Amino acid sequence: xxxxxxxxxxxxxxxxxDVILSDSSPTNVSIAIDYGAGRSATDGDExxxxxxxxxxxxxxxxxVRELSAYPRAVVTDVASVKKPVLDAVVAAGAxxxxxxxxxxxxxxxxxxxxxxxxxxxxxRPWVVAGHPGISYQTAAAVDDLILDLGAxxxxxxxxxxxSSVALVSHAPQVVSTLMARQLISAPESAVGLAGGGxxxxxxxxxxxxxxxxxxxxxxxxxxxxxxxxxxxxxxEVLAALESAAADAPVEASGTPATPAxxxxxxxxxxxxxxxxxxxxxTLAGGNAGVARIPGKHGQDKRYAQxxxxxxxxxxxxxxxxxxxxxxxxxxxxxxxxxxxxxxxxLAEIAVLPEAVQKLTxxxxxxxxxxxx
Amino acid sequence: xxxxxxxxxxxxxxxxxDVILSDSSPTNVSIAIDYGAGRSATDGDExxxxxxxxxxxxxxxxxVRELSAYPRAVVTDVASVKKPVLDAVVAAGAxxxxxxxxxxxxxxxxxxxxxxxxxxxxxRPWVVAGHPGISYQTAAAVDDLILDLGAxxxxxxxxxxxSSVALVSHAPQVVSTLMARQLISAPESAVGLAGGGxxxxxxxxxxxxxxxxxxxxxxxxxxxxxxxxxxxxxxEVLAALESAAADAPVEASGTPATPAxxxxxxxxxxxxxxxxxxxxxTLAGGNAGVARIPGKHGQDKRYAQxxxxxxxxxxxxxxxxxxxxxxxxxxxxxxxxxxxxxxxxLAEIAVLPEAVQKLTxxxxxxxxxxxx
Numbered sequence: 174x175x176x177x178x179x180x181x182x183x184x185x186x187x188x189x190x191d192v193i194l195s196d197s198s199p200t201n202v203s204i205a206i207d208y209g210a211g212r213s214a215t216d217g218d219e220x221x222x223x224x225x226x227x228x229x230x231x232x233x234x235x236x237v238r239e240l241s242a243y244p245r246a247v248v249t250d251v252a253s254v255k256k257p258v259l260d261a262v263v264a265a266g267a268x269x270x271x272x273x274x275x276x277x278x279x280x281x282x283x284x285x286x287x288x289x290x291x292x293x294x295x296x297r298p299w300v301v302a303g304h305p306g307i308s309y310q311t312a313a314a315v316d317d318l319i320l321d322l323g324a325x326x327x328x329x330x331x332x333x334x335x336s337s338v339a340l341v342s343h344a345p346q347v348v349s350t351l352m353a354r355q356l357i358s359a360p361e362s363a364v365g366l367a368g369g370g371x372x373x374x375x376x377x378x379x380x381x382x383x384x385x386x387x388x389x390x391x392x393x394x395x396x397x398x399x400x401x402x403x404x405x406x407x408x409e410v411l412a413a414l415e416s417a418a419a420d421a422p423v424e425a426s427g428t429p430a431t432p433a434x435x436x437x438x439x440x441x442x443x444x445x446x447x448x449x450x451x452x453x454x455t456l457a458g459g460n461a462g463v464a465r466i467p468g469k470h471g472q473d474k475r476y477a478q479x480x481x482x483x484x485x486x487x488x489x490x491x492x493x494x495x496x497x498x499x500x501x502x503x504x505x506x507x508x509x510x511x512x513x514x515x516x517x518x519l520a521e522i523a524v525l526p527e528a529v530q531k532l533t534x535x536x537x538x539x540x541x542x543x544x545x
Numbered sequence: 546x547x548x549x550x551x552x553x554x555x556x557x558x559x560x561x562x563d564v565i566l567s568d569s570s571p572t573n574v575s576i577a578i579d580y581g582a583g584r585s586a587t588d589g590d591e592x593x594x595x596x597x598x599x600x601x602x603x604x605x606x607x608x609v610r611e612l613s614a615y616p617r618a619v620v621t622d623v624a625s626v627k628k629p630v631l632d633a634v635v636a637a638g639a640x641x642x643x644x645x646x647x648x649x650x651x652x653x654x655x656x657x658x659x660x661x662x663x664x665x666x667x668x669r670p671w672v673v674a675g676h677p678g679i680s681y682q683t684a685a686a687v688d689d690l691i692l693d694l695g696a697x698x699x700x701x702x703x704x705x706x707x708s709s710v711a712l713v714s715h716a717p718q719v720v721s722t723l724m725a726r727q728l729i730s731a732p733e734s735a736v737g738l739a740g741g742g743x744x745x746x747x748x749x750x751x752x753x754x755x756x757x758x759x760x761x762x763x764x765x766x767x768x769x770x771x772x773x774x775x776x777x778x779x780x781e782v783l784a785a786l787e788s789a790a791a792d793a794p795v796e797a798s799g800t801p802a803t804p805a806x807x808x809x810x811x812x813x814x815x816x817x818x819x820x821x822x823x824x825x826x827t828l829a830g831g832n833a834g835v836a837r838i839p840g841k842h843g844q845d846k847r848y849a850q851x852x853x854x855x856x857x858x859x860x861x862x863x864x865x866x867x868x869x870x871x872x873x874x875x876x877x878x879x880x881x882x883x884x885x886x887x888x889x890x891l892a893e894i895a896v897l898p899e900a901v902q903k904l905t906x907x908x909x910x911x912x913x914x915x916x917x
Contacts, residue, residue, distance in 0.1 A: 350831030
């Protein structure tokens with residue numbers, strides 16, 4: 174009855190399914206029952222589907238135990254690594270016709286039963302890591318679970334899954350952690366200059382070390398493969414920066430090729446060409462990589478953004494949104510930005526591109542200040 | 546008349562200052578004038594303060610030119626590196642009593658005059674990189690500029706500034722870029738699993754390569770110093786992951802020390818102890834590092850969060866905020882989260898901790914669904 178187990182239970186309860194809860198912590202089971210996630214086990218329970226939502230290092234053990242305890246049940250799990258779990262279940266000689274591993278790509282920073290949310294999986298990818306031994310009944314039961322919870326079913330082999338999450342989840346965790354670690358011994362004045370970029374890069378560095386030691390340990394080889402690629406690129410960047418540092422400092426007395434223009438002056442020599450070209454290619458590669466990430470609703474190119482200044486007084490944002498509604502414009506996404514200490518917030522509003530011009534004019538006429 | 550120049554001009558115009566605009570692009574000057582940022586130059590203009598807002602590689606050149614063109618003016622700049630610029634201005638034999646470099650820690654993803662915002666600097670740190678040769682008049686003029694624009698003045702030497710921004714801005718840019726680069730050749734199915742963590746880590750990888758080649762080139766040595774520390778840590782993580790990969794896979798048939806509990810079972814041997822301890826220490830170091838970053842307004846521990854489900858229909862969010870106002874609760878921060886394809890959005894609302902319980906009860910009574 175952690176985040177994922179409770180969320181699955183709440184989603185199934187909302188569809189009227191009889192959900193039996195189990196956890197190594199009786200306190201957490203009680204909390205989850207009070208929360209409406211299901212009931213405690215009674216003698217003679219015969220679950221049709223067992224969903225194992227435990228830490229990665231005990232997932233295979235619990236799957237094997239449940240396959241044995243309930244010989245007619247389909248068993249699945251939601252651990253964030255799939256190949257080591259499948260290998261261990263097979264190695265234990267368990268009945269794998271009734272087991273298939275899955276992984277919902279959904280989460281929040283919080284854990285525990287009270288963090289559970291019936292809608293946690295809505296529209297999120299949920300990987301089914303199939304294997305040749307699986308029965309039709311097993312596949313159907315697990316597919317139904319995923320679709321009933323509103324997730325998008327993605328089929329992959331266990332190996333494909335593990336190398337995919339190494340790339341999009343486990344390596345980014347390490348990268349974020351390593352960047353954050355560099356701040357430990359920094360002067361207070363330096364961290365005081367932190368802006369949104371550093372905050373974003375290091376946000377997931379706040380994740381639970383206990384859980385991540387297990388995840389990284391269980392998916393060590395695929396994660397190391399991604400990080401070795403990154404380390405090689407980093408070595409090239411370091412070599413380029415060392416060449417740059419060895420170059421002459423910024424010129425002030427000479428005349429640059431195009432003074433005060435926004436294009437770079439012609440580089441002075443071949444070393445300069447080499448490090449500039451290397452850094453430019455790396456940075457452009459970053460642009461290309463980030464462009465491959467599917468857009469979040471509202472940051473989508475389908476929407477246009479409008480920034481409206483909103484006084485930091487009660488009711489002002491509500492008034493803005495009410496007036497947008499009166500203009501017949503639907504809000505696709507909204508983010509409120511506050512500078513520390515400022516008396517004004519900036520409401521970043523995403524709307525359909527064809528509505529922007531009309532809305533800008535209408536809000537201006539109503540006295541709103543449009544910031545961009 | 547890029548982002549910073551136009552924003553400074555707009556802020557000064559709002560205080561009635563006569564602002565003269567200059568740019569290598571006459572088109573951009575016209576746009577900025579239409580935007581209300583100031584006027585074009587006329588014969589006999591005698592500016593008291595010249596603010597140089599040009600790319601880093603031509604900053605020193607323009608400073609020296611302006612010091613010479615206006616022998617009574619104080620000259621400052623806003624480039625994101627300070628020591629190479631100061632060295633070049635000194636080396637050119639310019640009158641440094643009238644020059645002091647600064648750097649406002651403010652920005653947006655967009656550039657150009659139309660991205661300018663009079664409130665861009667509100668509450669943001671703005672570094673003044675003083676030097677021994679500076680006159681009282683110079684220091685006072687630049688301090689006034691910063692305070693008039695609502696920023697927080699931070700005094701540092703040029704060296705302190707450059708190593709600080711290497712840590713909180715330039716190294717994170719490289720890290721984000723390198724992570725994003727690993728996505729270039731990934732299968733579509735893998736990037737399809739991307740979640741908020743990867744998006745956050747790689748957001749600034751979308752930055753302009755041309756500008757960043759200049760910034761990294763100008764601050765190469767301090768940035769390389771941070772990245773070498775990170776590379777050494779990465780090598781340790783890689784060694785730990787390689788030990789982990791060499792270890793036995795997850796056990797399923799044996800009995801873990803504490804089956805199905807949320808704590809890790811006792812490690813099997815000394816290698817396992819070593820890699821687990823190493824990863825745990827690194828991850829905990831990341832926790833400690835990220836905790837040093839000063840909180841953003843609203844993500845602050847001063848506020849408590851409430852998540853309310855809001856139907857994706859016009860007016861619903863406005864109704865929620867109106868009803869919060871009726872309950873007398875002030876909104877400290879708000880973020881709307883939309884799952885792709887979902888008909889429900891999640892409004893993450895930050896309020897004062899003492900208001901949470903009352904607000905939860907009141908909103909529930911009014912029929913709102915509270916998700917967490």
